[in-house]
Amino acid sequence: MSLIRTSLHNAIKNIARNKLISVLCLGIIAFTLLIYGIFNYISFNLNLATREFSKSIEAIFYFKDNVDINRIENLIRRVKNNLLVEQVTFNSKNQAETNFTRQFPELKYILTEFKQSPFPASIEITFKLEYSLDTKITSFLDEIERMNIIDSKQLNTEWAKKIMTIKKFISIVGLFLSSILLLVSIFIIYNVIKLNILYRKDEIHILKLVGATNWYIKFPFIIEGALLGFFGSIMASIILFGLLKLFPTYATFMFDLIKGMINVEIIPHFIFIRLIVLGTAIGLFSSLFSTQHFLKT
Amino acid sequence: MIEFYHVSKQYVKNQYALNDINLTIEKGEFIFLTGASGAGKSTLLKLAFKEELPSKGQILIDSFNINLIPEKKLFKLRRNIGIVFQDFKLLTRRTIYENIAIPLVIRGERKSVIDKRVHSALSLVGLTHRRNYIPEHVSGGEQQRVAIARAIVGNPKIIIADEPTGNLDTELSIEILKIFERINANGITIIIATHDKNLIKMFPKRVIRLEKGRLISDWSKEEIL
Ligand SMILES: Nc1ncnc2c1ncn2[C@@H]1O[C@H](COP(=O)(O)OP(=O)(O)O)[C@@H](O)[C@H]1O
Ligand SMILES: [Mg+2]
Numbered sequence: 001m002s003l004i005r006t007s008l009h010n011a012i013k014n015i016a017r018n019k020l021i022s023v024l025c026l027g028i029i030a031f032t033l034l035i036y037g038i039f040n041y042i043s044f045n046l047n048l049a050t051r052e053f054s055k056s057i058e059a060i061f062y063f064k065d066n067v068d069i070n071r072i073e074n075l076i077r078r079v080k081n082n083l084l085v086e087q088v089t090f091n092s093k094n095q096a097e098t099n100f101t102r103q104f105p106e107l108k109y110i111l112t113e114f115k116q117s118p119f120p121a122s123i124e125i126t127f128k129l130e131y132s133l134d135t136k137i138t139s140f141l142d143e144i145e146r147m148n149i150i151d152s153k154q155l156n157t158e159w160a161k162k163i164m165t166i167k168k169f170i171s172i173v174g175l176f177l178s179s180i181l182l183l184v185s186i187f188i189i190y191n192v193i194k195l196n197i198l199y200r201k202d203e204i205h206i207l208k209l210v211g212a213t214n215w216y217i218k219f220p221f222i223i224e225g226a227l228l229g230f231f232g233s234i235m236a237s238i239i240l241f242g243l244l245k246l247f248p249t250y251a252t253f254m255f256d257l258i259k260g261m262i263n264v265e266i267i268p269h270f271i272f273i274r275l276i277v278l279g280t281a282i283g284l285f286s287s288l289f290s291t292q293h294f295l296k297t
Numbered sequence: 298m299i300e301f302y303h304v305s306k307q308y309v310k311n312q313y314a315l316n317d318i319n320l321t322i323e324k325g326e327f328i329f330l331t332g333a334s335g336a337g338k339s340t341l342l343k344l345a346f347k348e349e350l351p352s353k354g355q356i357l358i359d360s361f362n363i364n365l366i367p368e369k370k371l372f373k374l375r376r377n378i379g380i381v382f383q384d385f386k387l388l389t390r391r392t393i394y395e396n397i398a399i400p401l402v403i404r405g406e407r408k409s410v411i412d413k414r415v416h417s418a419l420s421l422v423g424l425t426h427r428r429n430y431i432p433e434h435v436s437g438g439e440q441q442r443v444a445i446a447r448a449i450v451g452n453p454k455i456i457i458a459d460e461p462t463g464n465l466d467t468e469l470s471i472e473i474l475k476i477f478e479r480i481n482a483n484g485i486t487i488i489i490a491t492h493d494k495n496l497i498k499m500f501p502k503r504v505i506r507l508e509k510g511r512l513i514s515d516w517s518k519e520e521i522l
Contacts, residue, residue: 003405069468206386209348210447211376214369 003219011224017230022228029232029282031238033275039174039241040271043225046167048266058127059141060154064119067149072121075147079125084137087126093117099259107275120151148289182282189228189286193221199295218291224285229283233276240275241267298326299345299455299486304354306340306510309355314340316510318354322488324454329497330490332507338490339383341507342457345488346378347371376404379448381458381491385440387432393443394428400451413495418446421476432504437464443472455486462493474500497521 013020031229063072072090079088091099096119101108111118127137145153197204206215301320308314315337320481322328330338343349347363356363357371358374366374397418401411409444422442430494432440441464446512456477462470474496481487491497497504501521506514 006402203388203390206388207399207403208371208381209346209375209382209386210403211372211451213372216403278419 004215004223008219008224008227010160011227014220014224015227021192025188025228026232026235028181028188029185029229029279030235032185033233033236033279036174036178036278037236037271037275038177038193038243039170041240041268041272043167043171043174044268044271046170048161048215050167052162056283057089058155059125059144060122061125061144062122062151063149063151064151065120068120071149072123075144075149076123079123079144082140084127084140085125086128088279089124091122091124092174093119094120096120105168121195130218156271185232185282188287189225189283190290192226192228193287193290194294196224196276197221197290208211214295218295221291221295222287225287225290226280226287227283229279229286230238232283233279237272237281241272250296298322298357298359298500299488300357300360301341301344302355302357304344304351304356305340306337306344306349307352308340308445313510315344316350318512320505320515321462322486323411324339324486325481325484326488327487327500327502328485329500329502329504330488330507331492331504333493334507335445336507337510338492338507340458340510342380342459342488344491345455345457346380347376355444358471376400376451379451379453381441381444381448381456381461383459385444386431387440387443387447389432392429392446394429394436396432396443397450398473407417414420415446416451418450421449422473438439438466438469440466442469442473443477449476449480453485455488456480458487458489460491461489462491467495471499472497488515 076088076090079085094117097111097117100119101111126281141153141155207217299320299322301318304318304320305313306315318341330341332338340349344351345358345363347366349366363374388399391399398415401414415428416425419428419439422445422503424439424442426444427435427439432443434444441461442481445458445461448458458477460462461477462473465473470493477487477489489519499520502514503518504510504514504521506516
């Protein structure tokens, strides 16, 4: 217990002693984690948006002309019985015509040209929320589309798919940037600890001569690395939190797409926990590495 | 028991700091290791606690070949040996109290135990009034006594002291030697490297003399008398 306490004490003293190096180191760790946090946040919001879009998955199937009404009824029954489906509504040719004239009364004259409604009959399927964007839905839709009574279909899952693509792209960019910065952070902590070890070389030698274990000597340095990571991640968290609080002000200047996709109300706490765990882990492993290399004898 | 078998040490090729040393030191002995400067006294002591490795030969402590101790286990050997270094090797940024406490702190002793033992070591070397000073604010002689206090505070089985009176006047040297005698009376092996002939005369003990890395004489206490 007292080893932990003295190690913490020494580590903090060390961090305070090398102010310039510590500030530099903390700044870089904080920057790394901030970038990582921002990408996490964007990805989190895109996920939310995808879920929002795919909540209301609807598919409209247009029938071919002169399809046997029995076959249509069969299909409707089948769709209704499917567990994924929330609701099915049938739109006859005439209903489609009425809808059209209601929506565009000034174009009503066009329809007088036709003996019969030129609009195809259709069914509109709404899926249950919990099955949003499920692959089962996709295969179910494909199955219906392949039936010979179907002329064409219209899906509103396109948006969700687009957002997914954007999300994938952003994730890759985020991962790439974060990895590079992560390596930089590891490199920095590794070297800060190395400098400290070299600075205290004589002291370490003396401690060994009077019977200190390797672990006793290593421990303060490892703690110091972990603390650097921890403080860096706290800094990153504070900055990220501030940015997210300020964001709504800027969001109004952004184009509509982003505004629609990002829910500024929600500040996801898991991101901060992730940052702190990651930061501390980076510090811990980099310093462990460093002590492994520079405290051999 | 400490045994040296055909031990040689070369820091530089073809220059023997120690040359074929054979030596047995029984438990509880009090030994002076003497010889001119550069004779190899410090080297011989450093080999015993594995600060340096022999170029040839074997060193046994309690019948265990210390060559075979892995780096990780070295601390066990060193906790049994209290060392007074010729250059003191005090931690510059710690107080005298903290310096003396180190052998106990690294063993994870309780604070109350540390406090008690450090205070008795401090009073033994007469430095109680200096306990909160840092080493560079006290004299060379006082630093030397801090080194002595640190060597004895952990109740080692063996005490190795390299010129422990080098910076002390005669009166204090005698005082320190008396402390070592008292510790020795409890069965602790004491090995002191010194070139102070007067001191050796005043305290008749076994004397091992080195010259240019060779052991040239080994007189028992009786022979000295
Ligand atoms: N680290 C070292 N590197 C090279 N030569 C050394 C080293 N330490 C001691 N020596 C040489 O070994 C010889 C013995 O030195 P030392 O053991 O310190 O003698 P003493 O303690 O009797 O004065 C001397 O010639 C010294 O120059
Ligand atoms: Mg010497």
